[in-house]
Amino acid sequence: xxxxxxxxxxxxxxxxxxxxxxxxxxxxxxxxxxxxxxxxxxxxxxxxxxxxxxxxxxxxxxxxxxxxxxxxxxxxxxxxxxxxxxxxxxxxxxxxxxxxxxxxxxxxxxxxxxxxxxxxxxxxxxxxxxxxxxxxxxxxxxxxxxxxxxxxxxxxxxxxxxxxxxxxxxxxxxxxxxxxxxxxxxxxxxxxxxxxxxxxxxxxxxxxxxxxxxxxxxxxxxxxxxxxxxxxxxxxxxxxxxxxxxxxxxxxxxxxxxxxxxxxxxxxxxxxxxxxxxxxxxxxxxxxxxxxxxxxxxxxxxxxxxxxxxxxxxxxxxxxxxxxxxxxxxxxxxxxxxxxxxxxxxxxxxxxxxxxxxxxxxxxxxxxxxxxxxxxxxxxxxxxxxxxxxxxxxxxxxxxxxxxxxxxxxxxxxxxxxxxxxxxxxxxxxxxxxxxxxxxxxxxxxxxxxxxxxxxxxxxxxxxxxxxxxxxxxxxxxxxxxxxxxxxxxxxxxxxxxxx
Amino acid sequence: xxxxxxxxxxxxxxxxxxxxxxxxxxxxxxxxxxxxxxxxxxxxxxxxxxxxxxxxxxxxxxxxxxxxxxxxxxxxxxxxxxxxxxxxxxxxxxxxxxxxxxxxxxxxxxxxxxxxxxxxxxxxxxxxxxxxxxxxxxxxxxxxxxxxxxxxxxxxxxxxxxxxxxxxxxxxxxxxxxxxxxxxxxxxxxxxxxxxxxxxxxxxxxxxxxxxxxxxxxxxxxxxxxxxxxxxxxxxxxxxxxxxxxxxxxxxxxxxxxxxxxxxxxxxxxxxxxxxxxxxxxxxxxxxxxxxxxxxxxxxxxxxxxxxxxxxxxxxxxxxxxxxxxxxxxxxxxxx
Numbered sequence: 001x002x003x004x005x006x007x008x009x010x011x012x013x014x015x016x017x018x019x020x021x022x023x024x025x026x027x028x029x030x031x032x033x034x035x036x037x038x039x040x041x042x043x044x045x046x047x048x049x050x051x052x053x054x055x056x057x058x059x060x061x062x063x064x065x066x067x068x069x070x071x072x073x074x075x076x077x078x079x080x081x082x083x084x085x086x087x088x089x090x091x092x093x094x095x096x097x098x099x100x101x102x103x104x105x106x107x108x109x110x111x112x113x114x115x116x117x118x119x120x121x122x123x124x125x126x127x128x129x130x131x132x133x134x135x136x137x138x139x140x141x142x143x144x145x146x147x148x149x150x151x152x153x154x155x156x157x158x159x160x161x162x163x164x165x166x167x168x169x170x171x172x173x174x175x176x177x178x179x180x181x182x183x184x185x186x187x188x189x190x191x192x193x194x195x196x197x198x199x200x201x202x203x204x205x206x207x208x209x210x211x212x213x214x215x216x217x218x219x220x221x222x223x224x225x226x227x228x229x230x231x232x233x234x235x236x237x238x239x240x241x242x243x244x245x246x247x248x249x250x251x252x253x254x255x256x257x258x259x260x261x262x263x264x265x266x267x268x269x270x271x272x273x274x275x276x277x278x279x280x281x282x283x284x285x286x287x288x289x290x291x292x293x294x295x296x297x298x299x300x301x302x303x304x305x306x307x308x309x310x311x312x313x314x315x316x317x318x319x320x321x322x323x324x325x326x327x328x329x330x331x332x333x334x335x336x337x338x339x340x341x342x343x344x345x346x347x348x349x350x351x352x353x354x355x356x357x358x359x360x361x362x363x364x365x366x367x368x369x370x371x372x373x374x375x376x377x378x379x380x381x382x383x384x385x386x387x388x389x390x391x392x393x394x395x396x397x398x399x400x401x402x403x404x405x406x407x408x409x410x411x412x413x414x415x416x417x418x419x420x421x422x423x424x425x426x427x428x429x430x431x432x433x434x435x436x437x438x439x440x441x442x443x444x445x446x447x448x449x450x451x452x453x454x455x456x457x458x459x460x461x462x463x464x465x466x467x468x469x470x471x472x473x474x475x476x477x478x479x480x481x482x483x484x485x486x487x488x489x490x491x492x493x494x495x496x497x498x499x500x
Numbered sequence: 501x502x503x504x505x506x507x508x509x510x511x512x513x514x515x516x517x518x519x520x521x522x523x524x525x526x527x528x529x530x531x532x533x534x535x536x537x538x539x540x541x542x543x544x545x546x547x548x549x550x551x552x553x554x555x556x557x558x559x560x561x562x563x564x565x566x567x568x569x570x571x572x573x574x575x576x577x578x579x580x581x582x583x584x585x586x587x588x589x590x591x592x593x594x595x596x597x598x599x600x601x602x603x604x605x606x607x608x609x610x611x612x613x614x615x616x617x618x619x620x621x622x623x624x625x626x627x628x629x630x631x632x633x634x635x636x637x638x639x640x641x642x643x644x645x646x647x648x649x650x651x652x653x654x655x656x657x658x659x660x661x662x663x664x665x666x667x668x669x670x671x672x673x674x675x676x677x678x679x680x681x682x683x684x685x686x687x688x689x690x691x692x693x694x695x696x697x698x699x700x701x702x703x704x705x706x707x708x709x710x711x712x713x714x715x716x717x718x719x720x721x722x723x724x725x726x727x728x729x730x731x732x733x734x735x736x737x738x739x740x741x742x743x744x745x746x747x748x749x750x751x752x753x754x755x756x757x758x759x760x761x762x763x764x765x766x767x768x769x770x771x772x773x774x775x776x777x778x779x780x781x782x783x784x785x786x787x788x789x790x791x792x793x794x795x796x797x798x799x800x801x802x803x804x805x806x807x808x809x810x811x812x813x814x815x816x817x818x819x820x821x822x823x824x825x826x827x828x829x830x831x832x833x834x835x836x
Contacts, residue, residue, distance in 0.1 A: 040834035105711060186700060196836075199665035203827050203836055205569030364577045451532065451560035451579070467703045467734065
C-alpha cells in the first residue's frame with residue numbers, strides 16, 4: 001500500500017519530464033531540428049550559460065569568504081553577521097529585482113542581472129558552507145600546519161576538499177534556481193530560456209516552440225545534476241576517532257578587521273538594505289494612490305489558504321516516500337525518493353506548461369482548477385517535505401511501534417497514537433517549508449491559477465509589469481514579512497534548514 | 501509495518517478540499533469572460549451590466565494570443581462564454597477555428613463597419629492607433645522616418661524600442677503582413693531584430709524613451725495620452741508622432757468581442773456584447789481615463805484625442821489578420 005502510494009507520487013513528480021520526452025518523440029527529428037537549431041536558441045543558450053557561470057562563480061566566492069569570516073575569523077559580531085547574511089533569502093529574487101530596477105533603470109544589462117541574482121542567491125552557498133566550516137575538525141588543520149604547510153596550503157589542501165560537498169551543493173542550488181528564475185530576469189530584460197518560454201507561451205499558449213525550448217531547458221538541468229554528482233565524487237570525510245572535536249580558535253584579523261567589516265557591511269547593504277529601502281520608498285511614494293486594503297487583505301487571504309492547502313497536500317504526498325526511504329531501504333525506495341528530487345529540478349515554467357497541456361487534453365474536467373495548481377506546487381516542492389519527513393522517520397526508532405503492536409494495538413491505532421505523533425515535528429517543518437515556498441511562487445501560479453484567483457505574487461507581478469511600482473510595493477512587503485520567520489529559522493539551524 | 505491509512509485519509513481529504521474549492525463559483529448565472537483587454541477599461545465599460553441584467557461576470561484576464569490559443573485548445577469544452585481581445589488577430593484565430601457564434605445583427609449595427617469583420621462573428625468595442633513615441637531632446641520631429649518600415653534600416657541600429665513579446669506589437673506586425681505581404685514583412689522583422697531594443701511592455705518603452713535609453717519606440721497612442729493625463733509621471737519628456745498617409749505605421753487596431761459557440765448561455769453572452777457596444781458603455785469608454793477610441797456609431801471619443809478619421813489609417817480588414825503566420829515569422833527571425 002505504502003509502496004503503491006510512493007510509486008504514484010514519483011509518477012506525479014516525473015510527469016513534466018515525461019511529457020517533454022513524449023512531446024519531443026512525437027514531433028520527431030525534423031520538428032526538433034526546426035525549432036531547436038535556430039539562432040534564437042543559440043542566443044538564449046549563450047545568455048543562460050554565461051549568467052549561470054558568472055553567478056555561480058560570484059556566489060561561490062562571496063559565500064566562501066563570508067562563511068570563513070563568520071565561522072573561523074575574529075570578526076566582531078559573528079552571530080549578527082550570520083543572521084544578516086541569511087536574511088536576503090526573505091526577499092524573493094523578483095522582488096529584489098524590482099527594488100533595484102525601479103531605482104536604477106540602467107541595470108538591464110548582463111552586469112545588472114549578475115549583480116541582482118548574485119545578491120539574491122549567494123546565501124544558498126553561504127548557508128551550507130557556514131555549517132560545513134563548523135563541522136571541520138581543527139585537529140586536521142593543526143596537524144597540517146605542524147607538518148609545515150602554509151595557511152593557504154592548509155586551506156587549499158585540507159579545508160577545501162572537506163568543504164567540497166557543501167560548496168558544490170550550494171552552487172548546484174544557485175544554478176538550478178537561476179535556470180528556473182523568471183520574474184527577476186524578465187524585469188531586468190535579460191532573456192533566458194525561462195523568460196523566452198513565457199514569451200512563447202503568451203504568443204502561442206502551449207505551442208511547439210514553447211515546449212521545445214522547455215526541452216532544452218530540462219536538458220540543461222539534467223546536465224547540471226549529473227555534473228554535480230560527478231564532481232562531488234565518492235570520497236568522504238568524517239572524524240573517526242573518539243572524543244569531541246575541540247572548538248576552533250578564531251583566526252585573528254588584526255589590521256584587516258576594519259576592511260573586513262566594511263566589506264561585510266557593503267554586502268549586507270546591497271543585498272538587504274537596498275531592497276528593503278526601495279520597498280519603503282515605493283510604499284511612501286505610492287501612498288498618494290490610496291492603498292486598496294480590501295484587495296490586499298483578500299489577496300493575502302487567498303495566498304495563505306492556497307499555501308496551506310499546498311503544504312497539507314505536499315506533506316501528505318511526502319509521507320509514503322519519506323517512510324519507505326528509511327524503513328524499507330533499498331534500490332527501489334532510493335529510486336522513488338530520487339525521482340521526486342529530479343522532478344522538482346525541472347523549472348516551474350516547464351511544470352506549468354506540462355500540466356496546462358495534460359489537463360486540457362487528458363482531464364478537461366480538471367483543467368483550470370485548484371487541484372492542478374496544487375499538483376504543480378507538489379511537484380516543485382516535494383523534496384522540501386520529503387527531506388524533513390525522512391529525517392523525522394530516521395529519528396523515531398521502530399521499537400515504539402513494535403511495543404505498541406505487542407500490547408495489542410491495531411495498525412491504524414498505532415499510526416494514529418504512536419507513529420504520527422512521533423513524526424509530527426518533521427511533518428510540521430516540512431509543511432512550513434512548502435507553505436513559505438508557495439507564498440512567493442510566481443511562475444507556475446501565473447500559468448495555472450484558476451480564473452479569478454490572484455495571489456500576492458501575481459498581484460505584485462501585474463502591478464510591477466505595468467511599472468506601477470507604488471501599487472506593487474504593498475504586495476511585496478507582505479511577501480517579505482511572511483518569509484522573514486522562515487529565514488530566522490534557517491539561520492538558527494543551518495545544518496537542518498537548507499533542504500532543496 | 502503499519503498501513504498508513506491516515507496518509508490515505510489525508511490525501512483524499514486534501515484532494516477533496518481542492519475539488520470543493522475549485523467547484524465554487526461555477527454557478528449557472530455566471531458568465532465566464534476571457535478578457536485580454538485592460539482590466540480597468542473592461543470593468544469600467546461593463547459597470548452597471550450586472551445591476552441591469554442580474555447576470556454575474558467572472559473574468560479570466562490574460563494576454564491576447566495566450567487566451568486565443570487556449571480557447572482553441574479547449575475547443576468545445578471551453579469554460580468561456582465571451583471572449584474580449586485587446587487586438588483583433590487573437591479573435592480572428594478563434595473565429596477561423598470556427599468557435600464563434602454569429603452575433604445578433606442589432607449588435608453589429610451599433611458599430612461602424614470599419615471596426616468589425618465581414619464574417620459578423622465578432623464586433624469591435626474599442627480602437628487604438630499605432631504611433632511612434634519619441635524623445636524630442638534626442639531626435640527632432642523632422643528626423644523621424646516617413647514610414648514605420650524605415651525603422652528596419654541599419655541607421656536605426658540600437659535606436660528603436662519594441663515590445664516584441666506583447667500582443668500589441670504582434671498586431672502591428674499582422675497589419676504589415678496584410679498590407680505588404682510575407683516577404684516584405686520578413687525583411688522588416690529581420691531589420692528590427694538587429695535594430696530593436698526589446699522591452700516587456702509599451703509602458704516600459706515609454707519610460708525608456710523618456711529617459712533617453714532609445715530615441716524612438718513603436719507603441720499605441722493611449723499609453724502616452726494616459727500618462728499625460730496623469731501629469732506625465734513616466735513620459736513627460738516623450739512626444740507622440742503619427743505616420744498617417746495610410747502607412748502600416750498608422751494602423752488602427754480593433755479590440756474585438758465575440759460569443760463562443762460552445763457557450764451554454766449564449767443568450768446572456770449576446771446581451772453582454774450588445775451592452776459593451778451600446779451607447780452607455782461606449783460613452784463610458786469615451787469619458788474614462790482609458791483614452792482608447794470609442795467605436796459606437798455616433799459616439800465621440802475623448803476630447804484629448806485627435807479624431808480617428810484624421811489619422812489616415814490604412815484600410816485593413818480586421819477579420820483578416822494572420823496571427824499564426826506572424827508568430828512563425830517572428831520565431832524565424834529570432835524576435836520570439
